[in-house]
Amino acid sequence: MSSLHIIAKAPSSVSVAELNALVDDEDVLIFIEDGVYFARTECSPAASFAQKFRQLECYFLKEDLAARGIDLLEGMQTVDTRGFVALSARLPRCVSWY
Amino acid sequence: MPNKKSISLIARRAPYGSDGARRTLDIAFAAAVFEQPLNYIFIGDGVFQLVAGQNPIEISSKPQGAALETLELYGINEVFVHRGSLLNRGLTESHLVCSANLIEDCALKKLIAESTYVINL
């Protein structure tokens, strides 16, 4: 049964090796707080993980994107906090990364 | 408590630099007291918690390795160490304070998928 991974740290502060070890192909990701900077990883060492998560169902928290002035590239989806709650209810468990 | 839900604890912080390692251990002990099914998973810098020969007296801290050696006494037997994290840090099983099941990415994902809760401090 898939998990909701809640990624709250910027790409430079998260271990991609750990994410790769724990995030499964069926899992869902939500990027919150500084995690929304994952929308800007094209030219960073986290690019390989960014490539991988594009294949998964993933969301960026709207309030945190707006706060930081980060635009999404085409095809990226947003949710607000209520959407975040709905995701946590839909998936059987949550794994936080901060 | 009639229902037994399982908890996977992910220990991914090195000891001493912050209190994450210690707080994760305290949750493990509490879960053991309540006989809650528990997986204790060491990954990333968390594997440094298990390195033998820690002596933090000069930095006014309690030895994490020595505390982890007692897990078995508390009935905490489901202890897993991520093999890739050990390899990346130049460590082998012989460097560790206790015996642990070395685990690959695939088996780790399965453990998570079978847990009710995952606590990743």
Place this chain on the structure above:
Amino acid sequence: MTFLANTPKASGALRYTLLINAAPQSSQGAKTALRFAESLLQMGHNIERLFFYGDGVLNASSLSVMPQDEINIPAAWHALIEANGLSSVVCVSSAIRRGIVDTAEAQRHELYAASCYTSSEIGGLGQLIEALSNSDRMLSFG
């Protein structure tokens, strides 16, 4: 009685335990947790327990003073807990190390003031484990 973990109730309402590890002043996690908790209740879910751990215990400080133009997170938690009759527990071992004490702890340790909002109870990690056994979901904020 058999109990199926993770099975939503007929109404779709779930019981959540929220584990808050972040101090209100030094990272965004506490604010995120607060917004999440508010939305959760608005959407008809239940909070089994708020559990404040590590630096998160500072969210229960009744002695925090904020500038006029900034939100007082501990006061906001207090209001949310009171308004909804929530169970809120502050981990004792984290709390006393950080100067978060209720009247009983203040007396026991001969301190001159209590600093914990009365809406939160000072308790042990067993109360986290107990809450988990009665919940459908647990989210951790840092």
